[in-house]
Amino acid sequence: MRIDVVTIFPEYLGALDVSLIGKARREGLLEIRVHDLREHAFDRHRTVDDTPYGGGAGMVMKPEPWALALEQIAADSPLALDAEGETGRRPVLLVPTPSGQLFRQQVAQELSAADHLVVACGRYEGIDERVFHWAQEQYEVRLVSLGDYVLNGGEVAALAMVEAIGRLVPGVVGNPESLVEESHSDGLLEYPVYTKPSSWRGHDVPEILLSGDHGKIAAWRHEQQVERTQRRRPDLLERLDVSTVAQED
Numbered sequence: 001m002r003i004d005v006v007t008i009f010p011e012y013l014g015a016l017d018v019s020l021i022g023k024a025r026r027e028g029l030l031e032i033r034v035h036d037l038r039e040h041a042f043d044r045h046r047t048v049d050d051t052p053y054g055g056g057a058g059m060v061m062k063p064e065p066w067a068l069a070l071e072q073i074a075a076d077s078p079l080a081l082d083a084e085g086e087t088g089r090r091p092v093l094l095v096p097t098p099s100g101q102l103f104r105q106q107v108a109q110e111l112s113a114a115d116h117l118v119v120a121c122g123r124y125e126g127i128d129e130r131v132f133h134w135a136q137e138q139y140e141v142r143l144v145s146l147g148d149y150v151l152n153g154g155e156v157a158a159l160a161m162v163e164a165i166g167r168l169v170p171g172v173v174g175n176p177e178s179l180v181e182e183s184h185s186d187g188l189l190e191y192p193v194y195t196k197p198s199s200w201r202g203h204d205v206p207e208i209l210l211s212g213d214h215g216k217i218a219a220w221r222h223e224q225q226v227e228r229t230q231r232r233r234p235d236l237l238e239r240l241d242v243s244t245v246a247q248e249d
């Protein structure tokens with residue numbers, strides 16, 4: 001998967017050189033390029049923002065630098081060869097914003113199948129809305145929120161989304177089994193985990209986990225998932241079909 005990130009703070013994305021995502025880049029499983037939006041602003045001060053029409057506090061990101069950056073990336077896209085549209089595949093333009101669709105594991109799963117992801121990190125009060133309409137021709141535009149809270153810009157959200165999506169690309173996580181039993185992979189929260197010692201400061205590991213009875217352990221773990229989800233995230237249960245909650249045979 002090719003991922004481009006456009007930002008006025010390229011150094012913020014340094015975390016993508018580290019750990020699992022960094023290793024996947026070095027192994028060629030992920031190709032990640034970070035672009036400084038200011039390289040597409042050509043006035044003397046490389047201005048990327050201006051005052052909002054209609055008044056109001058703060059500044060808005062100018063459309064032209066974004067259009068120049070996104071045009072250059074689209075032209076360089078591995079999908080550019082399809083520009084004539086036989087397959088009609090376009091890169092996904094992923095825009096972290098508090099006003100977007102909620103980013104969930106299912107969205108991460110869906111986006112992990114994309115050939116080319118371009119992440120637009122806004123700052124200030126946001127990006128001129130016309131950019132998202134203009135971009136529709138060359139991109140599948142997806143405005144996505146991390147949750148009901150506001151950051152100072154899209155970079156932190158971009159790091160979270162790129163990690164959540166990138167780790168689902170085949171080969172990035174060494175043991176794909178570990179993706180199966182994570183929180184939200186089946187719509188439930190994950191079960192509690194324990195390791196040695198079996199007794200620690202008066203706290204013991206649940207006996208069932210020491211029994212060696214894999215059937216009973218699996219049943220106990222599922223019960224824990226359902227109980228934990230009911231207690232901490234009852235909203236998730238409303239989204240599930242009964243078979244997921246009922247004990248699987």
Ligand SMILES: Nc1ccc2ncsc2c1
Binds near residue numbers: 123151153157
């Ligand atoms: N551009 C921008 C500003 C705030 C914010 N908070 C969460 S995603 C995001 C994106």
